Amino acid sequence: MSxxxxxxxxxxxxxxxxxxxxxxxxxxxxxxxxxxxxGAGKGSALAxxxxxxxxxxxxxxxxxxxxxxxxxxFSDALSQLVLTNKPDAVLITSSAFGKELAGRVAxxxxxxxxxxxxxxxxxxxxxxLVFGGSTxxxxxxxxxxxxxxxxxxxxxxxxxxxxxxVTTATFTLSDGAKSAxxxxxxxxxxxxxxxxAQASVVVSGGRGTNGDFKPVEEFADLLGAAVGASRAxxxxxxxxxxxxxxxxxxxxxxxxxxxxxxxxxxxxxAGMQTSKTIVVINKDPEAxxxxxxxxxxxxxxxxxxxxxxxxxxxxxx
Numbered sequence: 001m002s003x004x005x006x007x008x009x010x011x012x013x014x015x016x017x018x019x020x021x022x023x024x025x026x027x028x029x030x031x032x033x034x035x036x037x038x039g040a041g042k043g044s045a046l047a048x049x050x051x052x053x054x055x056x057x058x059x060x061x062x063x064x065x066x067x068x069x070x071x072x073x074f075s076d077a078l079s080q081l082v083l084t085n086k087p088d089a090v091l092i093t094s095s096a097f098g099k100e101l102a103g104r105v106a107x108x109x110x111x112x113x114x115x116x117x118x119x120x121x122x123x124x125x126x127x128x129l130v131f132g133g134s135t136x137x138x139x140x141x142x143x144x145x146x147x148x149x150x151x152x153x154x155x156x157x158x159x160x161x162x163x164x165x166v167t168t169a170t171f172t173l174s175d176g177a178k179s180a181x182x183x184x185x186x187x188x189x190x191x192x193x194x195x196x197a198q199a200s201v202v203v204s205g206g207r208g209t210n211g212d213f214k215p216v217e218e219f220a221d222l223l224g225a226a227v228g229a230s231r232a233x234x235x236x237x238x239x240x241x242x243x244x245x246x247x248x249x250x251x252x253x254x255x256x257x258x259x260x261x262x263x264x265x266x267x268x269x270a271g272m273q274t275s276k277t278i279v280v281i282n283k284d285p286e287a288x289x290x291x292x293x294x295x296x297x298x299x300x301x302x303x304x305x306x307x308x309x310x311x312x313x314x315x316x317x
Contacts, residue, residue, distance in 0.1 A: 002030025002088040006055070007037075007078065007101070009093060011195075013049055018093040018198050020053045020157035025150055026091050027054035027158065028122045034164070035081065036060045037074055039067060047166045052159045058166045065173045071097065072177035075104035081169060082109045082145055089124055094149035094251070095197045102147045111144025116251060118154040118274065133273045152198045153253035154274070196243055199226035201256045204245055204272070206230035208261020208282065208301055211238040215305040216260050222312050228252065228272075230262045246271035260301045264289025281305065 004026035009016040019034065026032040034055045036046050043060035050058055059081065065073045082090060082105065090105065092098040094116050106113035119127040124146050128137045141147070196202065203220035205213050207230065220227045229239035231246050245252055247270040257275035262268060264280075264287055272278070273292055280293040281301045290296050297304050 003085075004029045004032050005078075005081070005087045005090045006032055006034050007090070007092045007098070008034040008046070008050070008058075010046055010049070013045060015049055015052075016093075016198060017157065017200070018152045020159060021152065021155040022091045022093060022150060023053040023055050024158040025120050025155045026089070028120070029124060030088055031056045033057040033059060033087070035078060037066050037077065038062050040064050043168065044166075047164075050162070050164055052161060054158055054160065055162050055164045058164045060166065060168045061171050062168070063171050063173065065177075069173065069177055071100050071104065073173055075101050075108065076174050076177040077169075077171045079105050079108035080171065082111075087145060089120075089146040089148060091120070092147070092149045093198075094151045095195075096250070098149050102149045106144075106147045109145055109147075111147050112141030113147045113149075114139055114141060115149045117148055117150050118253070120148060120150065124148075129274065133270055151251060151253050151274070153200065153255065153276075193220065194224070194226045196226045196228055196245070197250050197252055199252070200254050201225035201258075202228050202245070202252050202254045202272070202275075203258040203260065204228035204230065204262060205233055205239070205260045205301075206262030206268075207232040207236075209233060209238065211236065212302075213239060215302060215309070219258070219260075219305050219309045219312075222309055222316075223256075225256075225258075226252075226254075230268050231265075259289055259293075260305060262289055263287045264292065 006022040008019045023032045032055050040062050043062045047058045061077045092102045114126045117126040125140045201223050203225045205216040228245040233239050234241045234244040247267040251271045253274040255276045257272050258279045260281045277294050278292050280289050280296040281304050283300050285298045
């Protein structure tokens with residue numbers, strides 16, 4: 001039977017939503033093995049949190065080098081597992097971290113790579129949306145072990161109970177990975193909000209905010225949502241570039257995407273148009289983003305968002 005590796009990610013000590021999605025996708029192909037990277041002595045607790053999804057096996061890889069050497073250490077460990085055990089495919093969440101990890105593993109294992117897949121079939125053929133989502137591409141890796149990154153929220157997760165078998169793999173960091181030591185890091189999210197790429201609800205602001213993201217953030221926090229921004233807003237210095245949604249930023253596919261004061265240039269649309277429900281607030285009725293909207297409000301976001309916030313708050317009370 002085919003074996004598929006999925007790289008497990010955790011929010012605290014809980015398995016992330018995207019890992020459930022990867023496991024569900026992997027189960028179409030064969031038996032799913034989750035790779036759990038952890039600091040020394042911490043792997044068992046994380047593996048014990050895997051109680052749902054079609055994960056049949058867990059491989060724990062423990063090392064304090066993961067915190068010290070970051071992505072090179074993760075890719076070093078995963079590459080060693082791939083070269084030794086030869087799985088039929090490796091699935092990784094399509095994020096900035098995931099894409100870098102996938103690229104490094106593909107090079108180290110002399111394998112083909114496909115990024116930003118929105119679907120993976122049982123024969124390992126992948127579906128991608130390219131050129132700003134205007135073209136659908138079906139492709140398959142033809143050399144080595146397929147290394148595939150899958151967009152968050154693209155797969156409906158199977159949350160059936162599971163009791164996977166757990167093993168531990170030994171890992172020795174290579175000299176090359178040791179040369180890439182992390183000097184500092186900063187979080188992509190603030191205020192306890194969910195990570196942008198993994199959030200089921202995203203509220204984004206654009207040029208129409210005029211640099212004031214307060215109503216956007218208040219509405220997002222009420223919904224338990226992540227906050228994003230258009231390139232115009234990040235280029236103006238109003239919001240961090242790490243939270244930019246678009247072709248040159250992050251790609252999101254949440255259940256709900258609320259675009260506030262965003263005109264809808266093709267670069268932004270490429271990063272959010274696969275969202276399941278899109279709500280647009282813009283005072284320009286001719287804004288291109290209304291073409292994608294499931295629901296649209298023509299109005300000033302500074303008038304509309306406070307009313308929406310109060311309305312949601314009233315329904316919750």
